Amino acid sequence: MKILGISAHYHDSAAALVIDSVPVCAVQEERLSRRKNDAAFPLLAIDWCLEHGGVKPEELDAVVFERILTCALRSFPHSWRAFPRAMRNLLGEKIWVRGIISSHLGVPARKILFTEHHQSHAAAAFLTSPSRRAAILTADGVGEWATLTIGHGERRPDGSAAITLLREIRFPHSLGMLYSTFTAYLGFAVNEDEYKVMGLAAYGRPTMVDHVRKLIHRTPDGAFALDLDYFEYQTTAERSFSSRFVDLFGPPRDSSEPIDLETPRGQRFADCACSVQRVLEDTLVEMARSLQRETGMADLCIGGGVALNGVANARILAESGFERVFVPAAPGDAGCALGAALYADRIHFRNPDREVPDHPFWGPPVDGTGLAKVAHEDSQLVEELDEYSLIERIADDLAAGRIVGWMDGASEFGPRALGHRSILAAPHKAEMRDRLNRDIKYREQFRPFAPVVPIEAASRYFALPPGGLRLARFMSGVFPVRPEWRARLAAIMHVDGTARVQALESEMSPKLYALLEAYGRRTGIPVLLNTSFNLAGEPIVNRAIEGYSTFRRSGIDILVAGRTLVLKRASSMARFKETGT
DSSP, X not given: OEEEEEEOSSSSOEEEEEETTEEEEEEEHHHHHOOTTOOSOOHHHXXXXXXXXXXXXXXXXXXXXXXXXXXXXXXXXXXXXXXXXXXXXXXXXXXXXXXXXXXXXXXXXXXXXXXXXXXXXXXXXXXXXXXXXEEEEEEOSOSSSEEEEEEEEEEOTTSOEXXXXXEEXXXXXXXXXXXXXXXXXXXXXXXXXXXXXHHHHTTSOOTTHHHHHTTEEEOTTSOEEEOGGGBOTTTOSSOSBOHHHHHHHXXXXXXXXXXXXXXXXXXXXXXXXXXXHHHHHHHHHHHHHXXXXXXXXXXXXXXXXXXXXXHHHHXXXXXXXXXXXXXXXXXXXXXXXXXXXXXXXXIISOOOOOOOOXXXXXXXXXXXXXXXXXXXXXXXXXXXXXXXXXXXXXXXXXXXXXXXXXXXXXXXXXXXXXXSEEEEEOOSOHHHHHHIIIXXXXXXXXXXXXXXXXXXXXXXXXXXXXXXXXXHHTTOOEEEBOGGGGGGOGGGOOTTSEEEOEEEOTTTOHHHHHHHHHHHHHHSOOOEEEEESSOTTSOOOOSHHXXXXXXXXXXXXXXXXXXXXXXXXXXXXXXXXXXXX
């Protein structure tokens, strides 16, 4: 059976292809369109998945679209300001999505199915995990109406699978929207920069927790409700927070205003971020603890955009009573494309459950063909090396303090570079962190970087609790750097002494694993700084030529694509430092 899953229209559109119950490929539209967080109907992603999978549209058994119907309809007439825009969007694309799919693919309408948004989140979280029985918690801004669900999943001895969602919290009451409202208040982009709030929180103190708790109240049934007097997202598309919110927290930050942590205003913003982060963590831990008591299960699968909060995930693991916590590589809306396809396969069509490969590499493979020619014509130095020589050479370069753009194999599905589309650097000195933020990523100086380490060595450098290695597989948890290593891992350590760790198994990414070992032989520490291969405001690179463009427009010293190695000539580096181009 061949099933195409599609996620679209809110943010991070994507497509995924499942053949005979096993994922074959998946990719976000942004990686092909080159528009960050592209929410458009994913025509490019669909076409690539079908071509890569060798499937003609008429050979598809089903096309599954995960629906997000606008909640403006449910708050009308209070939402009258946002209603006309929402209706144009709804009537123009969402209500007639079956017709759009049918006309583009030539697939008969009877083959086009729909899943609910949080069903897709739950399927992406549970059916891609290795767990046989697990509690499930999904949380995001909003789907059709649900903003948080709890339930459980099971892979039965007879080969069938079941996902049961027991309860849900509905819009406008939403942990995701609470956090996004603070994201907007702090001057960051909603649905894109929530991780900046998490990063800024480490510089603050939870001095405003009592203020934040005025906005969210626990209900007798164990859920929560927001005090909607502090919000406007449910009534207008113009602003997330109300004047009462501003009265409580003070004037908001303009997006163009630098955050100066040396000033009272800058510290207030950091304290605000820290306070909402603390309340989010506390709420999730309490709900997870209650879910563990209710189900008695050892495993928890978390899906939805809120699952990208690695600090909260680590606290859930440590404090909820669950022994293992699973977060997929793409827990947000992009992952719903894969979740929708798997839900249809296992639940709707009742196909026997099959093991899903436990890696994030479902996107287009890197093709270095033509890269050498482009680099030669651009007067750069090019070498073609066998794999052993390449790894030894790059280990030397990294040990010498050079920064490497690293492209290997299929691209990652999800928002994080996990070793196939990465920028790699030495992790030892804080100056390396500052250089990356200033000369390469062009982003705020308070932003941290993540480490990648062989799984066997992870506990030597990082204080991982039982179950922590699983969260670290896809860089889904934030853990303390052990005190004795902090001085030598300053570039990957946040101001609070923690790091978002990636613990790498050799089977998942053999080439990067070999590079970590080679680097460890030179420095005594098999840890590298690993950040996404992109510049601020751009999607992670996909093709080799995009990696080359990023390499030329930034302070990256070396580009690796497959076995092709490109170095900047000294003259071009001098020109870059003078002109920035």
